[in-house]
Amino acid sequence: MEELKQIGLNEIHPHPQNPRRDLGDVSELTESIKKNGIMQNLTVIPGHWDESGKHHEEGYTLLIGHRRYKASMAAGIDSVPCRIITGMDEREQLSTMLEENMQRADLTVWEQAQGFQMMLDLGESEDDLAEKTGFSKQTIKHRLQIAKLDSNLLKKKENDKSFQLTLTDLYELEKIEDINRRNEVLKNCYSSRDLAFRAKQAAFQEKRDNLYKIFEEKCKALGIKEAKAQVKNERWGDKWEEVFSVNLETAKKIELTKKVLNDDIEKLTYIRWYGDSSAAIIKLKQKEKKKKTASELLKEKEDQDRKEINSRLKDLMKKKDIFIKEIIEKKIEAIKETHEDIEDVYNAIILLETWVSNFSLREYLIGKETYKMTDEEKAVADKQIEQLTLMEKMLIPLGKGMNEKSGRVIDWQGYFSKENGDKLMKCFEVLSKWGWSLSDEETSLLNGKCELYKKVKAND
Numbered sequence: 001m002e003e004l005k006q007i008g009l010n011e012i013h014p015h016p017q018n019p020r021r022d023l024g025d026v027s028e029l030t031e032s033i034k035k036n037g038i039m040q041n042l043t044v045i046p047g048h049w050d051e052s053g054k055h056h057e058e059g060y061t062l063l064i065g066h067r068r069y070k071a072s073m074a075a076g077i078d079s080v081p082c083r084i085i086t087g088m089d090e091r092e093q094l095s096t097m098l099e100e101n102m103q104r105a106d107l108t109v110w111e112q113a114q115g116f117q118m119m120l121d122l123g124e125s126e127d128d129l130a131e132k133t134g135f136s137k138q139t140i141k142h143r144l145q146i147a148k149l150d151s152n153l154l155k156k157k158e159n160d161k162s163f164q165l166t167l168t169d170l171y172e173l174e175k176i177e178d179i180n181r182r183n184e185v186l187k188n189c190y191s192s193r194d195l196a197f198r199a200k201q202a203a204f205q206e207k208r209d210n211l212y213k214i215f216e217e218k219c220k221a222l223g224i225k226e227a228k229a230q231v232k233n234e235r236w237g238d239k240w241e242e243v244f245s246v247n248l249e250t251a252k253k254i255e256l257t258k259k260v261l262n263d264d265i266e267k268l269t270y271i272r273w274y275g276d277s278s279a280a281i282i283k284l285k286q287k288e289k290k291k292k293t294a295s296e297l298l299k300e301k302e303d304q305d306r307k308e309i310n311s312r313l314k315d316l317m318k319k320k321d322i323f324i325k326e327i328i329e330k331k332i333e334a335i336k337e338t339h340e341d342i343e344d345v346y347n348a349i350i351l352l353e354t355w356v357s358n359f360s361l362r363e364y365l366i367g368k369e370t371y372k373m374t375d376e377e378k379a380v381a382d383k384q385i386e387q388l389t390l391m392e393k394m395l396i397p398l399g400k401g402m403n404e405k406s407g408r409v410i411d412w413q414g415y416f417s418k419e420n421g422d423k424l425m426k427c428f429e430v431l432s433k434w435g436w437s438l439s440d441e442e443t444s445l446l447n448g449k450c451e452l453y454k455k456v457k458a459n460d
Contacts, residue, residue: 003084009073011059013048019115020101029071041083064100091122102133110154113146145174150183164192172199176206193435208248208276215279218256219270227271236307245280305452306414313406316442324399327434328392335433337391345394348427354401361385364396402427414454421446
């Protein structure tokens with residue numbers, strides 16, 4: 001049942017469950033109302049709720065027209081034309097407000113996401129939402145994922161004008177299954193690009209973590225115990241041998257049975273090696289026990305530490321290569337490529353003392369030396385090179401030079417080279433233009449603070 005009536009503004013109350021929390025700037029609308037009056041009726045229902053949530057029969061509650069209501073008050077108008085609807089239950093009231101608000105282009109991402117979630121909570125299906133709002137089902141799915149994020153974190157990023165949060169960045173978070181991990185990425189990122197980068201890394205890490213959980217469960221089911229923490233530091237020694245291993249970055253599934261192991265279960269222990277990229281079942285090597293001298297033990301430890309440093313640097317460079325490849329493949333948003341940006345990349349290449357040739361470009365793109373390539377692979381690489389921008393072509397020797405320089409960060413004795421570490425740090429600063437960021441552990445590899453570096457004597 002409907003009725004049209006002129007109602008005083010003092011009798012109208014905003015709906016307590018209005019999905020649109022921020023009504024925005026109504027100054028233009030206020031001036032329009034002063035000049036032309038109210039051009040469209042507001043929609044209300046009889047009665048209202050007070051601040052404690054108690055319902056009262058007198059007055060009216062606003063369903064549609066909250067911005068017009070606010071602008072009318074600012075314009076000094078006493079009453080507004082209203083369409084009064086009776087007999088609506090709570091579900092119908094919310095559905096009406098949500099359908100009306102979903103059509104507005106100026107809703108924030110958070111408001112839109114919450115609106116879809118509220119409609120879903122009211123019993124609407126995704127098909128119903130698509131039909132009523134005009135949004136595609138894919139868009140609705142994206143918004144419902146956004147609704148799962150921490151509201152305070154998302155609002156903080158939305159209100160940070162320097163951050164420039166985009167929907168594309170938020171879609172990257174969907175690749176992370178764990179909601180707490182999504183919020184952690186959102187909390188720690190400092191820019192739009194950084195969010196996309198951290199989200200990709202977190203999704204990659206989550207995939208490895210999930211596969212390791214499966215590995216761990218299979219080990220426990222077989223009665224294999226987890227290795228003690230200090231065993232990780234013995235990775236490069238001759239104390240342990242691998243009975244079974246799995247690459248957590250590339251494996252699709254884990255086939256692990258007693259038959260596969262073919263060994264005495266009681267002698268086995270499982271471990272996740274550094275970098276979290278591989279998992280293994282290991283056992284002590286059988287050999288004659290020989291007491292080592294103090295100098296032999298020290299030399300063994302230094303060799304292990306050096307191998308571990310080089311392994312970590314290799315993992316970092318691999319991660320960097322993937323990042324550059326994603327820039328070239330347009331998976332990471334391109335920058336504007338100003339003269340200053342091109343000059344920064346050029347200076348970094350000069351700093352690395354690397355060289356550029358068509359061969360080096362081919363090898364970086366294909367992943368093998370030119371003489372090992374087929375004619376077809378060479379043709380594919382040359383076609384790719386033709387399509388690259390100047391900046392993308394420059395990133396290839398930058399990445400190649402960083403790989404070469406990483407082999408000189410630690411010398412054969414185990415000492416840190418500050419000169420080479422500083423050069424790599426400057427190169428990573430250049431890559432930060434695309435959103436790259438170093439973890440604290442990665443930074444320690446390049447500034448010499450990693451505990452595995454051999455300490456220089458005080459009198460050296």
